Amino acid sequence: xxxxxDRPTRTRHRFIARAVSGVIAAASVIGFGELIxxxxxxxxxxxxxxxxxxxxxxxxWAREFAIHTFGTNDKPALFIGMSIxxxxxxxxxxxxxxxxxPIGSAILVVLSLVSIYAAMQRIGADWTYALPTVGGLIVGVxxxxxxxxxxxxxxxxxxxIDNSFLPRRKFLVLAASAAAAAAAAGAAGRYIGQRxxxxxxxxANFRLPRVTDRAKAIPAGTDIGVPGSTSFVTPNDTFYRxxxxxxxxxxxxxxxxxxxxxxxxxxxxxxxxxxxxxxxxERVITLTCVSNEVGGPLAGNATxxxxxxxxxxxxxxxxxxxxxxxxxxVDGFTSGTPVEVLRDGRDAxxxxxxxxQPLPLEHGYPVRQVVPGLYGFVSAxxxxxxxxxxxxxxxxxxxxxxxxxxxxxxxxxxxxxxxAALAPMQPGPIVIAGTAWAQHRGIEKVEVRIGxxxxxxxxxxxxxSIDTWRQWTWEWDAPTGNHIAQVRATDLDGNVQVEERTxxxxxGSTGWHTRTFIVR
Ligand SMILES: Nc1nc2c(c(=O)[nH]1)N[C@H]1C(S)=C(S)[C@@H](COP(=O)(O)O)O[C@H]1N2
Ligand SMILES: [Mo]
Numbered sequence: 005x006x007x008x009x010d011r012p013t014r015t016r017h018r019f020i021a022r023a024v025s026g027v028i029a030a031a032s033v034i035g036f037g038e039l040i041x042x043x044x045x046x047x048x049x050x051x052x053x054x055x056x057x058x059x060x061x062x063x064x065w066a067r068e069f070a071i072h073t074f075g076t077n078d079k080p081a082l083f084i085g086m087s088i089x090x091x092x093x094x095x096x097x098x099x100x101x102x103x104x105x106p107i108g109s110a111i112l113v114v115l116s117l118v119s120i121y122a123a124m125q126r127i128g129a130d131w132t133y134a135l136p137t138v139g140g141l142i143v144g145v146x147x148x149x150x151x152x153x154x155x156x157x158x159x160x161x162x163x164x165i166d167n168s169f170l171p172r173r174k175f176l177v178l179a180a181s182a183a184a185a186a187a188a189a190g191a192a193g194r195y196i197g198q199r200x201x202x203x204x205x206x207x208a209n210f211r212l213p214r215v216t217d218r219a220k221a222i223p224a225g226t227d228i229g230v231p232g233s234t235s236f237v238t239p240n241d242t243f244y245r246x247x248x249x250x251x252x253x254x255x256x257x258x259x260x261x262x263x264x265x266x267x268x269x270x271x272x273x274x275x276x277x278x279x280x281x282x283x284x285x286e287r288v289i290t291l292t293c294v295s296n297e298v299g300g301p302l303a304g305n306a307t308x309x310x311x312x313x314x315x316x317x318x319x320x321x322x323x324x325x326x327x328x329x330x331x332x333x334v335d336g337f338t339s340g341t342p343v344e345v346l347r348d349g350r351d352a353x354x355x356x357x358x359x360x361q362p363l364p365l366e367h368g369y370p371v372r373q374v375v376p377g378l379y380g381f382v383s384a385x386x387x388x389x390x391x392x393x394x395x396x397x398x399x400x401x402x403x404x405x406x407x408x409x410x411x412x413x414x415x416x417x418x419x420x421x422x423x424a425a426l427a428p429m430q431p432g433p434i435v436i437a438g439t440a441w442a443q444h445r446g447i448e449k450v451e452v453r454i455g456x457x458x459x460x461x462x463x464x465x466x467x468x469s470i471d472t473w474r475q476w477t478w479e480w481d482a483p484t485g486n487h488i489a490q491v492r493a494t495d496l497d498g499n500v501q502v503e504e505r506t507x508x509x510x511x512g513s514t515g516w517h518t519r520t521f522i523v524r
Contacts (some may be wrong), residue, residue: 270320416502
């Protein structure tokens, strides 16, 4: 049966078909780029190269905005944003492409130049990093040209009885095949990339080192056991994750090396076997992110196994005027840690295990730093491969270049975990509970107050160590009404948690955590 399709409808269909062919062409560049990147270097992937460079070049206000708006979902938000941009640019390319005027193809070329530039900015980039984009571009342009040539109804622009069923079907088949090929290439690229890196297997074969210097046992009561409150040890899969890596770096133990150089008497390079030949220690240490807002979730506590950073520094022989350890991760992130802190006897370690597991890939496999008392951005370098001994007046680490502080001890903090905000409650006795931290100083007391009442001391769980957080509870005979509860901690140096509200940048947020309770 033939139908008569009116001209506006046909024009509209053609418009959509053009836009869709452009989107499929752009997806082909990315999908095939991912596939070609697999055997070269996962880091050369066009999509992730553009994402990483965007993040690295983003002005501080944009970063702040992203963290405020999306929190720890900032990576998915970035990927969604990039995908939307790709759809829009692809659609534009498809709309302007004509068989004789390949303007859409030219747009793909320009986009690819941006991607090649981004790939060249990556650590260890050489000319081969351009190949995934070039290969993807060739496929993308071919797809765009092919689909464009097969757009239904292009042969005759004048109104006619629509007998274009066959060309239309041909277009749909071609478009669907190209889209499926782009998706398959992208998925295959990701999968092959991981297999080639061998990272999953490497981690599965990892044997935990035998430790004689064990962490002391966690006494009963360290966990207050109030439902909904922070557990003393944070399981790996719920431990907060913060880093600039859009793709988790894939570094095997076989490829791992740490090069120690700069202001030292002897340059040293140690590999995995050297490291494993040393004497490990096991410690429980609480990590905190400087970006944590008052009351926020960016803190976690784990049992780590690792090797004393001080011993390695002593082996290299640090010059007396070197005051910074500039650590570089395999993906280019840097942290700058005061040498003094690393040598003052605290348990600063190169960790290889987290809660009796090899480090999870996201938490720095195979080797990361853990330094009690300092925020992560100046100390906790994950996937660490390079140590340069230098000076704070000579070098700046990743976040310090972007306006954050250079030496950042963790601020004394406390937070209310339960009851949940605005949870309906009945008058009578209730338990308010939470956690408090002041790593490497230790928590002396936690106080709670309701409204403008006096501060009342909370009951503290036993102190495990000054390097870990300390849970607290406070029993309250709640009267009917709306109440604002506030908490503040005092550390063992006598510092009371700062009342004034300040944002995380540059050295960590301050302020007392409050929570509103409705009792009726
Ligand atoms: N390579 C690398 N290491 C890094 C970071 C990073 O972006 N890249 N972020 C640091 C920051 S800001 C923090 S708070 C901690 C977080 O460690 P986690 O993700 O294991 O909790 O890692 C630190 N180490
Ligand atoms: Mo952080």
